[in-house]
Structure formats: C-alpha cells, structure tokens
Amino acid sequence: MPELPEVETIVREIAPQLEGSRIARAELKKTDVLREVTKPRLIKALQGDTIEQVYRRAKHIVFRLSSGHRMIIQPRMTGSVIVYERELTRDELKYAVLICTLSDKRKFVYRDVRRLGTIWLLDEAGWIGYTGRIGPEPLEETFTPFVFADRLKGTRTAVKKAIMDQRRLAGVGNIYANEALFDARLNPAKSTHKLSVEEFARLHAAIVDVLQRALASSGTTLRDYRTGRGERGRFQFELRVYKRGGEKCVQCGKTLVETHEIDMRTTTYCKKCQR
Numbered sequence: 502m503p504e505l506p507e508v509e510t511i512v513r514e515i516a517p518q519l520e521g522s523r524i525a526r527a528e529l530k531k532t533d534v535l536r537e538v539t540k541p542r543l544i545k546a547l548q549g550d551t552i553e554q555v556y557r558r559a560k561h562i563v564f565r566l567s568s569g570h571r572m573i574i575q576p577r578m579t580g581s582v583i584v585y586e587r588e589l590t591r592d593e594l595k596y597a598v599l600i601c602t603l604s605d606k607r608k609f610v611y612r613d614v615r616r617l618g619t620i621w622l623l624d625e626a627g628w629i630g631y632t633g634r635i636g637p638e639p640l641e642e643t644f645t646p647f648v649f650a651d652r653l654k655g656t657r658t659a660v661k662k663a664i665m666d667q668r669r670l671a672g673v674g675n676i677y678a679n680e681a682l683f684d685a686r687l688n689p690a691k692s693t694h695k696l697s698v699e700e701f702a703r704l705h706a707a708i709v710d711v712l713q714r715a716l717a718s719s720g721t722t723l724r725d726y727r728t729g730r731g732e733r734g735r736f737q738f739e740l741r742v743y744k745r746g747g748e749k750c751v752q753c754g755k756t757l758v759e760t761h762e763i764d765m766r767t768t769t770y771c772k773k774c775q776r
C-alpha cells in the first residue's frame with residue numbers, strides 16, 4: 502500500500518502540475534528514506550533542474566529530470582506526494598520529508614508519517630537496469646493472458662505470492678491480490694504451476710478488472726493514503742474480501758476466513774467460493 506491504482510492516481514494528478522517545472526530549492530528534512538543517494542547528492546541533483554516527466558512504474562513514482570536522473574519515490578504504507586499552491590500549515594510541515602520549491606513558488610512535498618517509504622536517485626543506466634528487473638505492467642495493452650501465464654509458469658509458490666512478486670508482475674500488492682483471487686474464484690494458496698490455462702485467463706481478467714475499478718475510484722484509503730490533491734480514495738467501500746475476515750461472503754454468505762500462512766500477511770478468502 503499504496504499499490505498500482507493509488508500510485509497511478511497520484512501520478513495522474515501531479516504530473517500535469519509538475520512537468521516542465523524547474524526546482525528552485527530542495528530541502529530534505531529526514532535522511533532515513535534515502536536509498537542509493539546521499540543528501541548532498543540528491544539536493545545537488547534537484548536544485549536548478551527541471552522535471553521533464555512524472556510517471557508510474559510498478560508502485561514507484563518516477564520523476565525524470567532534464568539531467569537524465571530519475572528521482573524515484575516509493576510511498577509504501579504512509580507516504581504521499583502533494584503539490585501546494587500555498588504555504589504549508591504546521592501540521593503539514595510536521596511529516597514533510599522532502600520539500601521542493603518550484604521557480605513559480607509552488608511546492609511539491611513528499612510527506613511520510615512513519616517514513617516507511619523511500620527516495621532513490623538513479624542515472625539513466627541505473628534506471629534501465631532497475632526497471633528491467635520489474636515484471637510487466639498489468640494495465641498496458643501488451644499485458645495479455647499469454648504474457649501473464651508466461652511470467653508465472655513453472656512457479657511452485659502459492660499463486661497469491663506469485664502475483665505479488667514484482668519481478669513477475671508490477672504493481673499488485675496485498676489488497677488487490679486478495680480481491681483479484683476472490684473475483685477469479687481461486688484459492689490463494691494454490692500452487693501456481695497447477696493453474697489451468699482457463700484459470701490463468703480468469704485471474705488475468707480479474708487482476709486487470711480490479712485495478713481498473715480501483716483506479717476509477719482513486720484507489721483505496723484505509724488510513725494514510727491520499728491522492729495528489731490530498732483527498733481520500735473511495736475503493737475501500739467496494740472491497741469484497743480484504744479486511745473483511747469474519748464477515749459474510751458477498752457471493753455465498755459463508756464467513757470469510759483469514760490466514761497468515763501464505764506469506765505472513767493477511768490473506769482473506771472464502772473457503773466455498775475459492776476452492
């Protein structure tokens with residue numbers, strides 16, 4: 502969390518506001534979020550550079566600078582990126598990690614309550630290497646059931662674990678893995694290599710569908726996730742299994758069960774609908 506729909510929502514909102522903007526000043530309040538970069542190097546790379554493009558890859562927000570550097574923010578559990586056209590309030594400043602003041606005085610801020618997110622800085626070659634190790638993007642047209650089955654075939658791990666593995670498939674985390682498996686009527690613990698062609702096709706369709714519906718609702722806000730405008734998502738009202746352990750299945754009325762045995766995280770499913 503945030504997963505693909507949340508990060509995509511943030512990117513769609515902030516990209517038009519940031520692309521073409523020059524960063525006049527960058528301030529980093531905390532350094533424990535940094536990966537592959539030191540504070541002085543990050544500040545030096547940002548200050549005076551122009552943001553050429555803002556896009557999403559898997560669960561990352563990628564800022565391509567005119568120097569060719571990529572600043573990559575992964576908001577994880579409690580991070581958000583918001584563009585402000587005013588001064589920040591004291592409360593907003595409290596959790597601000599990175600504050601970039603643009604040449605027209607607007608500010609774009611990465612805030613992270615528990616600082617579980619990360620900021621990376623990679624050059625062109627570093628980025629190409631990194632993105633090459635991530636699996637296909639599920640909302641791209643080239644992501645067909647065949648591509649999906651090909652990325653997962655031969656995997657003996659539980660199917661839930663396999664679809665959350667970013668090297669096999671980009672952008673799916675615990676929320677949408679739970680939801681897609683329910684929609685596809687598949688037991689999350691089933692070994693991936695035992696899936697039939699028909700089951701791969703069903704799961705492919707369910708993943709694409711749940712991600713598109715969540716994106717249409719600006720993502721899922723359970724606690725800290727906010728859109729690029731600082732608003733809550735609405736998909737939490739449409740979740741069928743995630744966080745609903747002990748409640749009734751929307752399909753059959755049987756009580757949904759929770760397990761932590763698949764991947765240490767909460768898996769919620771219906772024993773009757775997902776055999």
Ligand SMILES: [Zn+2]
Nearest residue numbers: 750753771774
């Ligand atoms: Zn059921």
